[in-house]
Amino acid sequence: MRLITHNMLKCHVKNCTDPDKQFPLRFKDVQLEQIEADRNDEFLVRMLPRIDWAALLKTAKELNIELPDKVPESPADDGEFLSTLHTVILETHVKDGSMVCDGCGHEYKITNGIPNMLLAEHEI
Template sequence: MRLLTYNFLQCPKTKTFPLILEPTQVETIETEYNKEFILRMIPRLDWNLVRQVSRQFAFGELPQVAPKESTEDEETFRLLHKMLLETHIKEGVLKSQDGTIYPIKDGIPNMLITQVNDE
């Protein structure tokens, strides 16, 4: 699961966002740099969550406000590309605020809610 995907996941049970990410295996898979894609994605991202994940994964501090134009700091766009598109969570868990746990296995988050019938 790319960190970009993480920014869009919410708990299917409670509809709460964001989930708490606890990775146990992280992998970097290099991809061709695409500044225009990053620029188009920025308005769709929860910028506070992006900044939090940047600190959690030791990418460094991002600006308080999301960049809006391609003329802004190139280093920020490259950092966002590396973080959002090249960083993959292979194993770990996502936790909702109510304690529901969603496992990540082989890079795929299992967001299905298993209900137990008490009959």
């Protein structure tokens, strides 16, 4: 699972509705893997407005990944920034581990790069 996917996931357990806690999910015991991908600057620039930067920054810090605190004013002209962004959100994969919700404590397992977002019946 790529970090860009994680940036779009929030807890969806019933009654877990505090926006400050259900997102971003906190990684636990994760095994990371770098998988090379072709860089597409146009795509990166287009994705930027959809990325929650504060959440990405928080997650990157937890994983000891370097990321600038802020998105530069003209990201399209900043090759170094785009290169870092590409590496972090598209080439960094979580292979195994889990994601924990700070709101309700639900643990979403990740196995072979696939997050299990299914809930038990009482959580729906």
